[in-house]
Amino acid sequence: MTTGAGTYRLTQYAHGGGCACKIPPGELELVIADLLGGPVDDDLLVGLESGDDAAVVRLTADLAVVATADFFTPVVDDPYDWGRIAVANALSDVYAMGGRPLVGVNLLAWPRDVLPFELAKEVLRGGLAVAREARCHVGGGHSIDDPEPKYGMAVTGVVDPARLLRNDAGVAGDxxxxxxxxxxxxxxxxxxxxxxxxxxxxxxxxxxxxxxxxxxxxxxxxxxxxxxxxxxxxxxxxxxxxxxxxxxxxxxxxxxxxxxxxxxxxxxxxxxxxxxxxxxxxxxxxxxxxxxxxxxxxxxxxxxxxxxxxxxxxxxxxxxxxxxxxxxxxxxx
Missing domain, CATH: 3.90.650.10 (PurM-like C-terminal domain)
Incomplete structure (x- = not known):
């Protein structure tokens, strides 16, 4: 994107891009291995055990909360498009559980001495556009000064526990x-x-x-x-x-x-x-x-x-x- 300060390719300010920056699944399993088990709470319908897309906690017999967070380094150079993609990606975890997103909060890391905040504003504007498309409120967020730009969202949604989609419910023949x-x-x-x-x-x-x-x-x-x-x-x-x-x-x-x-x-x-x-x-x-x-x-x-x-x-x-x-x-x- 070209600004008053020059032309910037956001993907060049990060070592990787998008979800390709995830910690590899094998390494991640080792990290969380000791966090599994312990006291069982029947209202925690989905936690760490199955490596699912989001956590789900039952509130009542027909209502549960879906909680997730997702953020990553720039996957495209255009800041508005990066914002759109990052929020669509974060909301996807709620949809993957069969839920409906209610509210999201921005997660922004920005190299404030390297990239102008005009670009950060475009990132946030793109994220807001997709959240509005999903009829999901955006209620602020959190930002830090960081050597690499990163953006995403923590999202809270709702789901009917009886209609929950999860990755451990597959059946032969499906x-x-x-x-x-x-x-x-x-x-x-x-x-x-x-x-x-x-x-x-x-x-x-x-x-x-x-x-x-x-x-x-x-x-x-x-x-x-x-x-x-x-x-x-x-x-x-x-x-x-x-x-x-x-x-x-x-x-x-x-x-x-x-x-x-x-x-x-x-x-x-x-x-x-x-x-x-x-x-x-x-x-x-x-x-x-x-x-x-x-x-x-x-x-x-x-x-x-x-x-x-x-x-x-x-x-x-x-x-x-x-x-x-x-x-x-x-x-x-």
Whole structure:
């Protein structure tokens, strides 16, 4: 973005970008291992145990609170679009639980001596626009001076405990539907390295998962997760382990954004994607699938789609859940 102070490419002020900056799933499991267990509270419906998208606490028989927080370094250079994407991504955790967001508070880290606050204002403005689209209040937030710019939101929502979507409720025989195409990590990495703008990727990331969440509930789904930094493969592994099933994926049915395969072949694979494959690969039977296709299944998404164990209108069915085998995931094709 060009300001009175010059031209800034926000992605150049961070070591990574978007959800590809997540701590790798294997390392994260080690960090939280000693935090599991302890006294059981029946009102904590979802906590750390299953690695789900948000925490859920029951208030009454038909009302529960959904709580989540998500933030990351710039995934695109345009500050307004970064704000839109970051908030859509944070709200997605509530939708992935079958909930409705009520209020969010901004989380902003800013290198105040390096980047003008005019850019920070645009980031916040973009976030506010998406929160308003979701009919979610924004009630202030918290900011710090930080060497790298970071932005996101802590979101509180509500859900009916009887209609909760969670990643440990998958059942053999359930189809798997995906609401957004893959390829966001590859295209974002290319954008960071070259400055090329991929408008389809931007709008895909900024799009809410509200409609997909409502469709999953209408279809009677009980199991869902959103696809973000661990990639489709990583989130599938977590879902399969939590649900004690195996996920079978039809590689030819998985949708990709235009330019994804060309960009992957050119080498625009993020470190986060490679870490995802290193973690999820041992539990996956890829058959004869080429390595580049394996990497695309592990591509670190930012504000990706909803993966639901149900048939969603307008969304491709990319596989199914089957009885547990020796593998977490089996890839066909």
């Amino acid at each position: 189809p798997l539907s995906l609401s957004k195409p893959l390829g966001l990590g590859v295209l974002n990495n290319r954008h960071k390295q070259t400055g090329e703008v991929f408008l389809e990727a931007v709008e895909t990331m900024a799009a809410l998962n509200e409609v997909a969440s409502q469709a999953a509930l209408a279809a009677g789904a009980r199991c869902a997760t959103d696809i973000t930094g661990f990639g489709l493969l990583g989130h599938l592994v977590k879902l399969a382990r939590a649900s004690a099933v195996t996920a079978v994926i039809d590689a030819a049915a998985v949708p990709y954004l235009d330019g994804t395969r060309k960009s992957a072949a050119a080498g625009y694979i993020s470190g986060g994607t490679r870490r995802n494959l290193a973690w999820a690969g041992p539990g996956t039977n890829f058959g004869s699938l080429p390595e580049v296709e394996q990497l695309l299944l592990a591509d670190a998404q930012t504000s990706g789609g909803l993966l639901a164990a149900a048939e969603l209108p307008g969304c491709p069915i990319i596989g199914e859940l089957v009885e547990r085998t020796a593998y977490d995931v089996v890839v066909r094709g």
